[in-house]
Amino acid sequence: MLLRLLLLICAPLCEPTELFLIASPSQPTEGSPVTLTCMTTQSLPQWSVDQPQFRFFRDERVLGLGWSSSRELQIAAVWREDSGSYRCEAKTMAPKVLRSRIFQMNVRRVPISDVSLETQPPGGQVTEGDKLVFICSVAKGTGNITFLWYKGALGLNLGTKTQHSLTAEFELPTVRKSDAEQYYCAADNGDGPRPSGLVSITIRSPVSRPVLTITAPRAQAVVGDVVELHCEAPGGSPPILYWFYHEDVTLGSSSVPSGGGVSFNFSLTVEHSGSYSCEADNGLGAQRSEVVTLNFTAPVEKRRDRLTSGVIEGLLGTLGPSTMALLFCCWLKRKIGRRSASDPLRTPPSPVPREFTYLNSPAPVQLPPTYENVNVVSGDEIYSLVYSIQQEQAPAAVEPPGTHVENKDPLDIYSRLRKANVTDVDYEDAM
Known part of the structure; x- marks a missing residue:
């Protein structure tokens, strides 16, 4: 009985104690913390009041400061190069040191x-x-x-x-x-x-210098023709914005999203004569084409109409009151001509075409007398109808001897001219 009791008491002390190492987590990923713990299969013998001591190894290199009373070792972050063989040791006052089995730890990378x-x-x-x-x-x-x-x-x-x-x-x-x-x-x-x-x-790539071409329906364009302006840059990345100019005045613009050129059409007027150009820009710098001059002809009628209207507008704007006086004179002249048609002594001659010259003059003055209806009345004497516009009423003209005047009118004055042949009468001198 006594032997059996001694064996029961001594069994925990006589059985060998095993030491082993565990890691948490057992398969860590890079950058994560790891805790190493040194464990035993049974309690270590307490032969003194001193605590057992522990230390840890990786690939036979001591980790940390060596022996410590803590059975745990904290690693803040592990990396791929921290993978390897780990073990721990434990000792008490007894001279014997316990070693754990090797623990292989593989640190996994965080996948891409x-x-x-x-x-x-x-x-x-x-x-x-x-x-x-x-x-x-x-x-x-x-x-x-x-x-x-x-x-x-x-x-x-x-x-x-x-x-x-x-x-x-x-x-x-x-x-x-x-x-x-x-x-x-x-x-x-x-x-x-x-x-x-x-x-x-x-x-x-920046645009290259564009080329401008002008296309007309005939070799010599005239007013009214439809003309096409075509602008195209041989090189440059799209989109490209094109501008058309006439004498540096913008005519219009157009954009092409995928490259190529653009066209601009218009109907010719006389104002469209002159120089043309175009411009291409894709945001990397604008380029201007060479200047192309467009010359064309206008119909004669249109040129004459433009010249006549221009002259009339200029004269009306500058002459003013003088022009109105001349128009009134012409009206009065026609009136006298109609009145003299009933006089058997006066035969209206064929109208003589005249060309008026308009001058810039000061305030209106008394107009010179106008001679009309020159006739041979008797013998070699010549009479003419004279009418005039005066500021004040002129004294009555002296009637030549032997001349009988009918239908006397204050504006109708008969005057005897110098002796001459009918062919010598100069109407413009009479004016």
């Missing part, structure tokens, strides 16, 4: 997610000759990330960079027209590359 590609300048539009930067970024992912850039849907590799960051850049220092393509990037931190979406790049 949400890969995107951006450009600078933004929007994928860049001017030919400028710099273009591709920016590849990921929303999540740990460790060293390898970035790759590709051109075209088939994936022509342009460059590769590996760095410990979530973004990386690739630069084209000088873009050309051949760089207008689709691009994408990919990112890999060990779990395989993750691609971004496609980004289209547009290379914009």
Whole structure:
């Protein structure tokens, strides 16, 4: 009985104590904290009042400060390079040191997610000759990330960079027209590359100097013809805005969204003679065409009408009161001519065409007498009807001897002229 009791008392002390290490979490991800705990299968013997001591190892290198009374070790954040073999040790006052079994900890990377590609300048539009930067970024992912850039849907590799960051850049220092393509990037931190979406790049070029052509329905355009102005820039990225000018005065404008030229039509008038030009602009600098001169002919009738109306307008504007006096004189002249038609002694001659000359004169003055209806009455004597407009009534004319005047009128005065042949009478001298 006594032996059995001794065995029961000594059993906990005689059985070997095992030590083992656990990690929480057991398979951590990069950047997360980890707690290492050194555990035993049974309580350690308490042969003294001193607490047992613990220490931890990774790949046989001591972690922390060495021996500690705490059976736990806190690691704030682990990374991929923290993966390895871990163990712990424990000791009491007894000279024996207990060692745990090896614990293999693998730190997992945070997988790549949400890969995107951006450009600078933004929007994928860049001017030919400028710099273009591709920016590849990921929303999540740990460790060293390898970035790759590709051109075209088939994936022509342009460059590769590996760095410990979530973004990386690739630069084209000088873009050309051949760089207008689709691009994408990919990112890999060990779990395989993750691609971004496609980004289209547009290379914009300034417009070249436009060419202006003028088209008419005939070789020599005339007033009334419909004329077409056509402006086109041989090069330049659309959209392009065109402007048409006549003597530097804007006629109109038109925009083309996909390249090419534009036309502007109008019907010719005499005011359309002169020089024409056009301008092209796509936001990268405007270019002006060479000047084209348009000369055409106007119909003779229209030119005469324009000349006559211009002269009349000018004279009416400058002569004013003198013109009104001349018109009144002509009216009075017709009236006297109608009155003399009833006089058998006077035979109206055929009308003599006259050409009036209008001068710029001061205030109206008394007009010179007008001679009309020159006739041979008897023998070689010549009489003429004289009428005049006077400010005051003139004294009555002396009737020549042997002359009988009928239907005497205050405005009708008969006067004997010098002896001469009828053919010597000069009507304009009489004026």
